[in-house]
Amino acid sequence: MSESRRVPLLIVGGGPAGLTSAIYSLRSGIECEVIERAVPGGQVFIADRIENYPGFIDPIAGSELSDRMKAQAERFGARIIQDEVVKVEVEGDLKKVTLQRGGQVACDALVVATGSRPRQLGIPGEMELWGRGVSYCATCDGNFFRGQKLAVIGGGDSACQEASMLSHLASEVYIIHRRDQFRAQEYIVQCAMSEPNVKVLWDTVAERVEGKDEVKGVSIRNVKTGEESLIEVQGVFIYVGLIPLTDFLQGVVELSGEGYVAAGEDTITSVPGIFAAGDCRVKPLRQVATAVADGANAIRSMEMYFIERGISSRYV
Numbered sequence: 433m434s435e436s437r438r439v440p441l442l443i444v445g446g447g448p449a450g451l452t453s454a455i456y457s458l459r460s461g462i463e464c465e466v467i468e469r470a471v472p473g474g475q476v477f478i479a480d481r482i483e484n485y486p487g488f489i490d491p492i493a494g495s496e497l498s499d500r501m502k503a504q505a506e507r508f509g510a511r512i513i514q515d516e517v518v519k520v521e522v523e524g525d526l527k528k529v530t531l532q533r534g535g536q537v538a539c540d541a542l543v544v545a546t547g548s549r550p551r552q553l554g555i556p557g558e559m560e561l562w563g564r565g566v567s568y569c570a571t572c573d574g575n576f577f578r579g580q581k582l583a584v585i586g587g588g589d590s591a592c593q594e595a596s597m598l599s600h601l602a603s604e605v606y607i608i609h610r611r612d613q614f615r616a617q618e619y620i621v622q623c624a625m626s627e628p629n630v631k632v633l634w635d636t637v638a639e640r641v642e643g644k645d646e647v648k649g650v651s652i653r654n655v656k657t658g659e660e661s662l663i664e665v666q667g668v669f670i671y672v673g674l675i676p677l678t679d680f681l682q683g684v685v686e687l688s689g690e691g692y693v694a695a696g697e698d699t700i701t702s703v704p705g706i707f708a709a710g711d712c713r714v715k716p717l718r719q720v721a722t723a724v725a726d727g728a729n730a731i732r733s734m735e736m737y738f739i740e741r742g743i744s745s746r747y748v
Contacts, residue, residue, distance in 0.1 A: 438538040439465050440743075441734065442529055444517050445545035445677075447474025448720050449710025451501040451510075452727025453543045458508035460735060465537065466505070467529075469516035473498020474547050475711075476720055479563065483575065485720050497720075517546075520684050522703055525741060540705065540743055541734045544681065544693060545727065547711040548718070551673035553585065557641030558670070565647025566668045570594035571719060574601050577667040583608055583650050585638050586671035592616040592624040594669055599627035606663055607632045610655060633663075641668055676712050688714050699730040705741075707733055 441457050443450045446468030457464045471477050479494030488497075502512065519530040520542065527542045550568035552558060558566055567573040570584075574597060582602045584595040587609035593616075599605050607624070612634050614621045624630055633652065640651040642662065649664040676691045686694040686702035692715075693708035695701045701708050709726035711718040 436536045436538070439463060440539065440738075441465075441541045441543065442467065442527070442537050442539035443543045443545060444529070445474065445543075445547060445710065445712070446472040446502070446512055447545060447547050447710060447723060448476055448501060449547070449723040449727040449730070450474075450543065450545035451505045452724045453545060453709060453730050454505040454510040454512075455508055456728050456731035457734070458505070458510060460731065462731075462735075462738075464510065466510055466512045467515050467517055467531065467537075468512060469514070469532075471498070472502040472505075472512055475549070479572065481576070482572065482720065484572070517680050520680055520706075522684065522706075525705060525743075527705060540741075541737060542706045543699075543709055543727075543730045543734065544678070544701075544706065544712060545709045545723075545730075546677040547723075548674045548676040548692075550670065551675055553638060553670055553672060555638055555640055557643065557647075561641050561643055561647050561668075564645065565643060565666060566641055566670065568670055570598050570669050571717075573667075573669075574598050577602055579603050580666040581664060582606070582667040582669065583638070583663065583665045584669045584671065585609075587611055587614045587616065588671065588673075589616045589620050591671035592620045594671060595630055596620075596624040596627055598669065599624075599630050602667075603629065605630045606665065608636050608638055608650070608652060609634060610637045611635065638668075674711075674718075678712055697726075697729060698733050699726055700733050705734075705737055 441464035443453050443466045446466050476494045477498040481491040483491035516532040518532050521528040529537045578601050581604045583606045585608045595607050635656045636652050642649040653660045693713045695708040695713045699707040699709050707730040709730040710723035
């Protein structure tokens with residue numbers, strides 16, 4: 433689809449937030465398209481198991497949950513297009529979106545649900561064992577490691593918070609930090625350090641995640657002494673930052689210093705008619721459940737925007 437066209441609503445991102453937006457929009461009688469650069473489901477698609485999304489007694493594969501969300505959206509008539517947004521322009525109430533494969537889509541409302549991706553260490557074994565012991569989300573995967581030894585890599589708020597949470601599940605938690613003090617807020621550090629089974633490896637970097645089919649350990653190096661060693665763990669949780677997928681919004685809407693879209697629970701951004709849902713917006717918790725909630729809230733806010741602009745009757 434390289435031609436120029438116009439739709440009432442364009443949703444950028446086909447993860448849980450974007451697909452939920454499509455479902456709610458279409459059920460309200462408002463036509464929409466979904467632009468997804470990879471596969472519907474986003475980060476959820478590559479998750480090995482999900483067991484904290486309501487309604488599933490047993491863990492469900494991320495790919496299966498993604499497929500179900502996609503099928504539900506398509507049942508209501510969602511058009512899901514594989515492409516990537518490279519530019520957004522605002523002309524009055526109209527938003528013009530340029531796609532990588534050519535062509536432009538004009539829309540009255542735009543829901544941005546592009547998500548974020550974990551910043552990777554780039555060490556051997558990290559990608560090979562992703563989902564088989566390497567994780568970027570303790571809330572998502574911590575329960576799979578009850579009673580086991582774990583490593584948390586990082587020294588900021590997220591690393592300390594997740595280490596504290598994991599300490600209630602694991603037998604031991606090693607925090608691997610390349611500096612001699614944390615970057616996290618003091619009260620968060622104290623929470624982690626008060627746990628008796630949390631041990632900090634200062635001035636230390638991870639060199640390699642060991643294991644073939646599952647994590648067996650982490651090879652580490654002390655940056656001051658050069659000493660190398662191996663710690664035996666069954667899980668590695670990496671917290672060296674997230675990268676929001678919002679480059680195409682630079683100069684369009686207000687972004688935080690980290691690049692997240694500045695939007696509250698109502699998903700309303702600094703530009704009327706543009707809404708941000710899911711992991712790409714500023715928020716305290718990034719989970720499937722919160723992304724789905726954002727998707728629903730975005731359509732509620734969009735409907736109110738259509739009514740205020742007197743354009744809802746054109747599509748309902």
